[in-house]
Amino acid sequence: MLFVIIFCEFASPRLVCLGRIIFIMKIKSIKNIKNLAGKRVLLRCDFNVPIKNGRILDDYKIIKGLETVEYLLKKKSKVIIVSHLGRPDAAKKNAKHSLLPVAEFLKEKIKRPINFINDISGFQLGTAVSKMKNSEIILLENIRFEKGEKENSAVLARHLAKLADVYINDAFAVSHRAHASVSVIKKYLPSYAGLLLEKEILHLGKALNPARPLILIIGGVKLATKIPLIKKFRKKAHRILLGGALANNFFAAHGYEIGRSLVDKESVAFAKKIIKKGWYKNIILPIDLRVSNKKSFWDAHNKKINEIGKKDYILDIGNETVDFYKKYIKGAATIVWNGPMGMFEEQKFKHGTLSIARSLAVNSKKSVFSIVGGGETIEALKMTKTINDINWVSTGGGAMLAFLSKEKMPGIKGLVSGF
Ligand code: ADP
Ligand code: 3PG
Ligand code: MG
Numbered sequence: 001m002l003f004v005i006i007f008c009e010f011a012s013p014r015l016v017c018l019g020r021i022i023f024i025m026k027i028k029s030i031k032n033i034k035n036l037a038g039k040r041v042l043l044r045c046d047f048n049v050p051i052k053n054g055r056i057l058d059d060y061k062i063i064k065g066l067e068t069v070e071y072l073l074k075k076k077s078k079v080i081i082v083s084h085l086g087r088p089d090a091a092k093k094n095a096k097h098s099l100l101p102v103a104e105f106l107k108e109k110i111k112r113p114i115n116f117i118n119d120i121s122g123f124q125l126g127t128a129v130s131k132m133k134n135s136e137i138i139l140l141e142n143i144r145f146e147k148g149e150k151e152n153s154a155v156l157a158r159h160l161a162k163l164a165d166v167y168i169n170d171a172f173a174v175s176h177r178a179h180a181s182v183s184v185i186k187k188y189l190p191s192y193a194g195l196l197l198e199k200e201i202l203h204l205g206k207a208l209n210p211a212r213p214l215i216l217i218i219g220g221v222k223l224a225t226k227i228p229l230i231k232k233f234r235k236k237a238h239r240i241l242l243g244g245a246l247a248n249n250f251f252a253a254h255g256y257e258i259g260r261s262l263v264d265k266e267s268v269a270f271a272k273k274i275i276k277k278g279w280y281k282n283i284i285l286p287i288d289l290r291v292s293n294k295k296s297f298w299d300a301h302n303k304k305i306n307e308i309g310k311k312d313y314i315l316d317i318g319n320e321t322v323d324f325y326k327k328y329i330k331g332a333a334t335i336v337w338n339g340p341m342g343m344f345e346e347q348k349f350k351h352g353t354l355s356i357a358r359s360l361a362v363n364s365k366k367s368v369f370s371i372v373g374g375g376e377t378i379e380a381l382k383m384t385k386t387i388n389d390i391n392w393v394s395t396g397g398g399a400m401l402a403f404l405s406k407e408k409m410p411g412i413k414g415l416v417s418g419f
Contacts, residue, residue, distance in 0.1 A: 030072075033166060041167075043081050045062075045069075046170075048086065054101050065171075069110065078133070080140065082181050083102070090149070146180075157187065161189045168192050168193070169192075172395055175396075177410065178408075203371060210334035216230075216237045219377075225398070232405045234279045234282065239283075243342065244339050248261045250271045250285055253268050288302055288319065290302060316349040317352035322352055325359075335368055335370045344376075371392045
């Protein structure tokens with residue numbers, strides 16, 4: 001027998017029976033902090049949400065982060081929130097990347113004033129912090145406007161640390177980055193994991209020590225970003241079901257005609273390597289496809305891979321593949337899904353992705369533990385109104401892939417051990 005003990009300092013030890021090794025996962029939880037009342041808390045959130053003309057298009061990440069904010073307010077802390085937004089040029093402030101719309105959104109959601117500080121380096125910030133009363137909130141302007149953030153600068157980290165008594169990382173989605181406000185900052189303050197970070201780790205951890213059979217469904221566009229996941233799970237997963245443009249690279253690597261379908265050289269080379277190394281045994285490619293031969297994608301035909309013409313675009317998995325993949329979903333105990341099965345934004349090519357979403361939702365209510373991540377994949381869940389049926393919808397895209405691939409997670413280092 002193999003045992004996994006996930007031990008959280010705040011909760012009773014969790015025991016997951018798996019095989020023969022014992023894992024002890026310890027999380028430095030926010031719930032361990034005594035006397036939060038009056039404490040100045042530097043809270044790193046990931047409020048990196050899509051914004052257009054000052055309007056937040058998708059509030060999912062913010063909503064998920066509110067639990068920790070509200071916990072701290074209830075405990076009467078003084079909350080100083082740090083986040084990034086987008087990828088601005090360092091030290092070049094611009095309205096497009098401002099967190100001001102997030103400040104407005106928070107104000108409405110939690111029905112409290114938010115003191116938005118747009119100059120982190122000036123006197124304004126120190127003064128504002130010194131005047132804070134319990135259960136008040138300050139939101140700092142986009143931390144990526146500071147040059148030191150992406151450089152993991154100790155100078156910037158110390159500057160932030162001086163503002164607070166405690167540091168909490170709740171920004172799972174950026175915890176794969178060695179940036180000052182998630183990484184080196186932990187050297188300068190007693191540091192803990194926020195409630196969202198803790199949940200991400202506990203739930204994603206279930207894929208690392210899975211109930212079996214474990215099925216991975218991987219689609220989307222860039223194979224290169226998903227290769228580490230395929231590598232890590234090629235033995236652990238019962239099957240890895242591929243779809244989306246990502247599968248095109250494997251078709252091309254096998255020498256099939258793929259017409260005008262989306263591929264990239266680097267990914268085809270990766271696919272060739274995978275095939276050559278014989279890792280292919282449990283990787284499954286679509287058996288039929290939905291294609292268009294018009295640039296406007298208005299026509300759709302079902303084809304087998306050996307029927308693809310020079311002018312075709314492969315834009316979705318076909319019906320037989322959907323049925324085939326559904327059988328695996330039904331028989332799984334754990335499923336991880338990242339990346340749409342096709343160009344689901346187009347009416348005629350959404351069937352594959354949306355069917356997978358629905359099948360996952362139905363089976364999550366039965367015996368499957370489902371984990372889903374990725375910006376567009378979550379969009380597909382929303383389109384099918386299945387987001388609440390999935391067991392864990394990660395706020396991390398790249399971070400989820402990095403965590404599952406057991407890559408370095410500088411934002412988590414020191415907060416979690418034993419995973
Ligand atoms: P996620 O953000 O969920 O991780 P990706 O960013 O990897 O997913 O990929 C999402 C995008 O992949 C979608 O916008 C979708 O239109 C596109 N896509 C999927 N399959 C295809 C395809 N066969 N051809 C072109 N684009 C595709
Ligand atoms: C994300 O959206 O995946 C995170 O906020 C990280 O953003 P980044 O890829 O710009 O570091
Ligand atoms: Mg994406």
